[in-house]
Amino acid sequence: MPHRHTYFITGTDTEIGKTTCTVALLHHFKQLRHRTAAMKPIASGCEWSPEGWRNADAIALQHAMTEPLSYHEVNPITLPEPIAPHLAAQLVKKSLDVATLTAHYQQIKTNANIVLIEGVGGWRVPLNDKETLADLVRSLTIPVILVVGMRLGCINHALLTAEVIAKDGCLLQGWIANYLSPPQAHDAAVLMTLQQRLNAPLWATLNYQAQHLSIHPDFPPLSHERMDTL
Numbered sequence: 262m263p264h265r266h267t268y269f270i271t272g273t274d275t276e277i278g279k280t281t282c283t284v285a286l287l288h289h290f291k292q293l294r295h296r297t298a299a300m301k302p303i304a305s306g307c308e309w310s311p312e313g314w315r316n317a318d319a320i321a322l323q324h325a326m327t328e329p330l331s332y333h334e335v336n337p338i339t340l341p342e343p344i345a346p347h348l349a350a351q352l353v354k355k356s357l358d359v360a361t362l363t364a365h366y367q368q369i370k371t372n373a374n375i376v377l378i379e380g381v382g383g384w385r386v387p388l389n390d391k392e393t394l395a396d397l398v399r400s401l402t403i404p405v406i407l408v409v410g411m412r413l414g415c416i417n418h419a420l421l422t423a424e425v426i427a428k429d430g431c432l433l434q435g436w437i438a439n440y441l442s443p444p445q446a447h448d449a450a451v452l453m454t455l456q457q458r459l460n461a462p463l464w465a466t467l468n469y470q471a472q473h474l475s476i477h478p479d480f481p482p483l484s485h486e487r488m489d490t491l
């Protein structure tokens with residue numbers, strides 16, 4: 262049975278570089294001649310266009326992946342307001358649930374051997390009164406990549422997120438250090454602290470304003486096998 266590598270990309274917060282790092286990962290995998298696809302199942306914060314509501318993250322992912330998917334396949338749930346998704350959904354009288362999102366994912370056909378799925382906000386974002394985005398990741402049984410926005414406070418945010426990913430029954434496969442500002446005095450010590458305390462390997466670093474990831478030794482060698490459904 263061919264094997265596809267699918268990862269859920271979460272972050273220590275909203276606006277810390279999930280999309281930026283996902284796009285950088287897609288470019289990296291493309292350079293290695295992998296076939297890639299990406300999704301942003303729920304987007305809150307969309308603009309109206311002649312084709313319907315559009316989200317900038319989903320468009321960035323669509324441009325960076327090698328195996329074409331329609332906008333609806335990349336981003337089935339478009340919520341206009343740039344707020345927590347369960348609240349944005351209420352405003353337009355929509356409801357979010359794991360079963361619908363899982364069914365959408367399973368319908369997609371792609372030749373990609375690497376699929377990256379960007380979350381919305383951080384790990385425990387609610388979908389409805391009972392479910393969170395973490396339930397979707399557990400339902401899909403896919404490993405997680407954590408993007409750490411490297412700023413003061415990120416040690417606490419990263420350690421809490423990693424702890425809860427495990428508690429939620431999911432696997433943190435690796436993490437990316439994303440530098441949101443120019444180099445600072447204690448960057449190396451903060452990175453070392455995270456490396457010592459996170460229960461997953463550092464895959465890569467994205468420097469401030471960099472386009473390309475700096476790959477670390479624990480970045481996994483991924484096979485090129487693929488299949489045509491998810």
Ligand SMILES: Nc1ncnc2c1ncn2[C@@H]1O[C@H](COP(=O)(O)OP(=O)(O)OP(=O)(O)O)[C@@H](O)[C@H]1O
Nearest residue numbers: 275276277278279280281382440441467468469470
């Ligand atoms: N390494 C970096 N260097 C400079 N700017 C960055 C870097 N990473 C992210 N940014 C900037 O930070 C902002 C937030 O990044 P991004 O949109 O990737 O975050 P996000 O976690 O995907 O946000 P959301 O929760 O809305 O999906 C953007 O303006 C982006 O250009």
Ligand SMILES: C[C@H](N)[C@H](N)CCCCCC(=O)O
Nearest residue numbers: 275305306343344345381382
């Ligand atoms: C609008 C923003 N950029 C994201 N799309 C949504 C972030 C939701 C965060 C919810 C929360 O944890 O408070």
Ligand SMILES: [Mg+2]
Nearest residue numbers: 279280318379
């Ligand atoms: Mg994003």
